[in-house]
Amino acid sequence: MRLLKELDERDSMEIGRSLHSFAADLYPICRSITGEGLRQTLGMIGQRIALQISEIPTGTLVFDWTIPKEWNIRDAYIKDEAGNRVVDFQRCNLHVVNYSTPVRAKIPLHELRSRLFTMPEHPDWIPYRTSYYKEDWGFCLSHNQMLALQNTEYEVVIDSTLEDGHLTYAEYYLPGRSEHEILISCHACHPSLANDNLSGLVVATALAELMSGHDLRYSYRFLFIPGTIGAIAWLARNHNAVENICHGLVLTGLGDGRALHYKKTRRGDAEIDRTMAHVLRHSGSPYEILEFSPYGYDERQYCSPGFNLAVGCLMRSVWGTFPEYHTSADNLDFIRPVQLAESLRTCTSVLDVLENNYQYRNLNPYCEPQLGKRDLYRATGGEAIGVDINARLWVLNFSDGEHSLLDIAERSGLPFSTIKDAAELLCRSGLLSVVGDESAANRNADNSTSRRAGVGRLPPGQGVIALG
Ligand SMILES: [Zn+2]
Numbered sequence: 001m002r003l004l005k006e007l008d009e010r011d012s013m014e015i016g017r018s019l020h021s022f023a024a025d026l027y028p029i030c031r032s033i034t035g036e037g038l039r040q041t042l043g044m045i046g047q048r049i050a051l052q053i054s055e056i057p058t059g060t061l062v063f064d065w066t067i068p069k070e071w072n073i074r075d076a077y078i079k080d081e082a083g084n085r086v087v088d089f090q091r092c093n094l095h096v097v098n099y100s101t102p103v104r105a106k107i108p109l110h111e112l113r114s115r116l117f118t119m120p121e122h123p124d125w126i127p128y129r130t131s132y133y134k135e136d137w138g139f140c141l142s143h144n145q146m147l148a149l150q151n152t153e154y155e156v157v158i159d160s161t162l163e164d165g166h167l168t169y170a171e172y173y174l175p176g177r178s179e180h181e182i183l184i185s186c187h188a189c190h191p192s193l194a195n196d197n198l199s200g201l202v203v204a205t206a207l208a209e210l211m212s213g214h215d216l217r218y219s220y221r222f223l224f225i226p227g228t229i230g231a232i233a234w235l236a237r238n239h240n241a242v243e244n245i246c247h248g249l250v251l252t253g254l255g256d257g258r259a260l261h262y263k264k265t266r267r268g269d270a271e272i273d274r275t276m277a278h279v280l281r282h283s284g285s286p287y288e289i290l291e292f293s294p295y296g297y298d299e300r301q302y303c304s305p306g307f308n309l310a311v312g313c314l315m316r317s318v319w320g321t322f323p324e325y326h327t328s329a330d331n332l333d334f335i336r337p338v339q340l341a342e343s344l345r346t347c348t349s350v351l352d353v354l355e356n357n358y359q360y361r362n363l364n365p366y367c368e369p370q371l372g373k374r375d376l377y378r379a380t381g382g383e384a385i386g387v388d389i390n391a392r393l394w395v396l397n398f399s400d401g402e403h404s405l406l407d408i409a410e411r412s413g414l415p416f417s418t419i420k421d422a423a424e425l426l427c428r429s430g431l432l433s434v435v436g437d438e439s440a441a442n443r444n445a446d447n448s449t450s451r452r453a454g455v456g457r458l459p460p461g462q463g464v465i466a467l468g
Contacts, residue, residue, distance in 0.1 A: 002214070002352075003210060003211065003214065003348050003351060003352045003355070004345070004348050004349050004352045004417075006210070007210060007344070007345060007348050008345075012338075012341045012342075012345070013337065013338070013341070015206070015337075015341045015344065016336070016337025016338050016339075016340050016341035017337045018206075019202045019203065019206055019255075019337065019340040019341065019344065020202075020255075020332070020335065020336070020337045020340055022202045022205070023194055023198040023199065023201075023202045023255070023332065023335060023340075024332055025044065026041055026044060026198050026201065026202070027192050027194060027198060027331075027332055028093075028192060029041055029191070029192075030073060030089075030093035030191045030192070031188060031189055031190060031191050031197075032071050032098050032099060032130075032132075032189055032191070032226075033068070033071075033099075033132055033167065033189045033226035033227070033228075033229055033230065034068065034069075034070040034071055034165060034166065034167045034168065034226065035070055035071050035072045035073075035165075036072050037072075037191070038168050038188060038189060038226060039053075039168050041188050041201070041224075042168060042169075042170040042188065042224055045170065045188075045201065045205050045224055046170065048205055048208075048209060049172045049205060049208045049209060049212065049222070050172065051170040051171065051172050051224070052170065052171050052172070052173070053168060053169075053170050054168070054169055054170070054171070054237075055166035055167070055168050056166060056167045056169075056233055056237075057164070057165075057166055058070060058163075058164040058165055058166065058167075059164070060233075061236075062229070062232050062233040062235075062236035062237075063232055063235070063236050065229060065232050065233075067166075067167045067229070067233065068132060068133065068167070068229070069162045069163055069164055069165065070161075070162075070163060070164070070165025070166055070167070071098075071099050071160065071161070071162050072160065072161050073089070073093075073096065073100075073158070073159065073160040073161075074159045074160070075089055075090065075157065075159040076088075076089035076095065076096045076100070076139075076157060076158040076159060076160070077089060077090075077155075077156075077157055078112075078139060078154050078155070078156055079154060079155040079156075079157075080150070080152070080154060081152055081153065081154075086145065086148070086149065086154075087139050087141050087145065092126055092192065092328060093191040093192050094126045094127070094128050094140055094191060094192060094193075094327075094328050095126060095139055095140055095141060096137075096138075096139060096140070096158060096160075097117070097129045097130065097131050097136070097137060097138035097139065097140060098128070098129070098130040098131070098132070098191065099130055099131045099132045099136075099162070100131065100136070100137035100138060100158045100160055101135050101136065101137045101158070101160065101162055102137075102158055102159065102160045102161065102162070103137050103156055103157065103158040104156075104157050104158075104159075105155075105156050106153050106154070106155050106156070107153065107154055107156050108151075108152070108153045108154075109149055109150070109151050109152060109153075109154065110151070112154055112156065115137065115138040115139060115156075116138065116139055116140075116141060116146055117129050117138060117139070117140045117141075118140070118141055118142065118143040118145075118146050119142075119143060119327065120143045121323075122143075122323065122327065122329065123142060123143035123144045123147075124142050124143075124144060125142060125324075125327040125328050125329045126140050126141060126142055126327065126328035127140045127326065127327050127328075128140065128190070128191070128193060128326040128327060128328075128330075132229075135162065137158055139156075142328075167226065167229065167230065167233060168226075169188075169223065169224065169225040169226065169230045169233065169234060170188075170223075170224040170225075171221060171222065171223055171224075171234075172208050172220075172221070172222040172224075173219070173220070173221050173222075174208065174211055174212060174216065174219060174220040174221075174222075175216075175219050176216035176217055176218045176219040176220065177215070177216065177217055178217060178218055178219065179219055179244055180218055180219065180244055180245075180246045181218060181219045181220065181221050181244045181245045181246065182218045182219070182220050182221070182245075182246065182247045182248060182249075182351065182354065183220075183221050183223065183245045183247070183248035183249070183302070183309070183311060184204050184207065184208075184220065184221070184222045184223070184248070184249055184251060184347075185222075185223040185225065185231065185248065185249070185250050185251070185298055185302070185311070186200035186201055186203075186204045186223070186224060186225075186250065186251045186252060187200065187225060187226060187227035187230070187252065187297065187298060188201055188224045188225060188226060188230075189225075189226035189227050189230070190227075192328075192331070193326070193330045194255060194330055194331050194332050194334055194335045195253050195254075195255050195256045195316075195317065195324070195330050195334055195335050196252060196253055196319065196325060196326065196330055197252070198255075198335070199252070199253060199254040199255035199256075199335050199340060199343070200250075200251040200252040200253070200254055201224065202340065203251055203254050203340060203343050203344050203347060204222055204224070204251050205222075206344050207222075207344060207347050207348065207351070208220070208222045210344075210348065211351070216355065217354075217355045217356075218246070218247075218354065218355065219244075221245075225298070227297065227298060228298065228300075228301070230298075231298035231301040231302065232301055235301055235302070235307060242307060242309060245309050245310070245311075246271070246310065247270070247271060247272040247275075247310050247311075247354055248272065248302060248309055248310060248311030248312070249272065249311065249312055249313070249314055249347070249350070250297045250298050250299045250302070250311060250312070250313040250314070251313075251314055251315075251343075251347065252297050252313065252314075252315050252319075253315035253316050253317050253318075253319065254314070254315060254316055254339070254340060254343035254344075255316070255334070255335025255336060255339050255340045255343070256316045256317045256322070256324075256334055256335060256336075256339065257316070257336065257339060258316045258317045258322070259285065259286040259287050259288060259316065260280060260283075260285065260287045260288075260314065260315075260316055260342075260343070260346060261287070261288045261289075261290060261314075261315050261316060261317075261318050262276045262277070262280060262287070262288075262289050262290065262312060262313070262314050262315075263290040263291075263292065263293070263296060263299065263312055263313040263314075263315070263318075264289065264290065264291055264292050264312050265292060265299070265303060265309070265310045265311055265312045266292045266303035266305075266308055267308065267310055268291070268292060270310035270312075271310065271354065271357070271406070272310050272311070272312050272350070272354070273310075273312060274406060274410065275350050275353045275354055275357070275406060276289075276312060276314070276350055277289055278353065278406060278409060278410060278416060279346060279349045279350050279353060279416075280346070282415045282416075283346065283349075285342070290318070296313060296319060297313055297315075297319065299311050299312060299313045314343070314346070314347065316339065316343070353406060353416050356405065356416075356420050357404050357405050357406045357416075358404065358405060358423075358434050358435065358436070359399070359401055359402065359403065359404050359405075359434070359435040359436065360395065360399040360401075360405070360423055360426075360427070360432045360433065360434050360435060361399055361400070361401045361432065361433055361434075361435050362396050362397075362399040362400065362431065362432060363430065363431055363432060363433055364396075364431055365400070368393070368396065369396065369431050371389070371392065374429050374431075376389070376392055376425070376426075376429060377389060387414065387418060388418070388421075388422065390412070390414070391412070391414050391418045391419055391421070391422035392422045392425070392426060394408050394411070394412040394414065394419065394422070395408055395419060395422045395423050395426060395432065396426065396431065396432070398411065399423070399426075399432055401435050405419050405420055405423055
């Protein structure tokens with residue numbers, strides 16, 4: 001459980017502040033599913049971890065979808081007759097419907113109204129709207145801003161381009177001892193929205209930084225992609241290689257104040273589902289587990305029936321269920337350092353369980369071994385046994401080569417870390433051995449080095465463009 005241990009040795013408030021500060025750096029950028037804002041965001045993540053960037057040309061077919069034209073925007077506003085910008089993209093990038101086609105016109109208010117989006121129920125908030133797959137334009141503004149508009153003519157400018165270009169996404173591949181992979185995916189396409197977008201990006205980046213440099217059982221693939229079309233494009237380009245993915249998580253909405261919510265994989269009983277349930281149950285914090293549904297984030301694509309990957313989704317507030325969702329109120333005040341840090345810790349706990357969830361074999365299966373003579377039992381008879389001894393008995397009894405440590409943790413009701421500690425102690429005492437050849441104990445250093453070098457489809461530095 002060394003990843004979690006390493007994290008817990010650091011100051012969690014400092015970790016939280018650093019996550020929030022990175023979100024604040026990314027917040028002003030006008031991202032979309034394509035374009036310079038997305039590239040700039042990936043560039044900033046690439047300063048922390050060595051990303052491999054891929055660019056897919058407009059018009060490329062990816063399954064049933066087509067890579068759209070690339071969208072970029074410099075400026076947009078609605079000006080009154082006195083020349084005042086009454087709606088100004090420079091003040092908030094949510095003011096423009098994302099993917100708006102260029103416009104330069106003078107329009108009376110009664111004609112402009114059908115292009116304006118507001119939220120009467122939250123009259124000070126600006127909604128976030130998109131029009132990716134239908135060429136259109138519009139503005140989003142607070143309802144109070146709209147009520148203040150006069151029945152007169154306005155100058156409307158959207159200085160954008162929608163042209164043939166590319167869709168950009170980034171990967172960070174971290175080779176482990178096995179070519180079996182854990183996928184961590186998050187969307188990077190929302191403009192100034194903090195929880196739904198940036199919280200996932202900063203937690204995933206920190207997780208990648210934390211895992212780097214460790215001797216890992218699994219290989220890890222972190223994806224920073226535009227939502228939906230990015231996941232579809234990545235899957236289309238890696239159709240056969242996805243069979244290496246054993247476990248996966250979509251990370252999003254990890255900074256707000258609600259309890260953690262985990263949406264299960266389509267399979268419903270995958271190791272990642274059981275691991276997440278175990279970690280949350282022992283976290284001491286409230287949580288909720290949701291069944292799979294075919295709506296939500298990119299788990300929809302990873303869990304489409306043709307792939308049916310074991311990818312779940314970890315979030316706090318669930319998409320669409322909180323008033324701040326897809327509005328200007330999903331800002332940097334809505335996400336908090338302490339919550340970001342707790343989300344990172346939960347992810348780390350989950351990966352630590354997956355990394356250590358081996359099966360073992362009891363080398364002394366005929367009746368209990370005498371623990372006392374090995375200093376593994378209490379010295380004085382009569383009193384109740386403690387948790388540690390109880391864990392040793394559970395591990396010995398169920399280490400029949402068929403039960404994993406997670407199976408034993410679930411069955412005993414004890415935390416995985418306690419079961420894992422018991423297994424390590426029993427191994428050192430010669431009473432237990434790990435099953436299979438993936439064992440860290442059985443591995444020799446030379447073998448590990450040669451396997452690492454040959455592993456993975458995308459070794460570092462082989463991307464289309466290397467950022468960093
Ligand atoms: Zn969203």
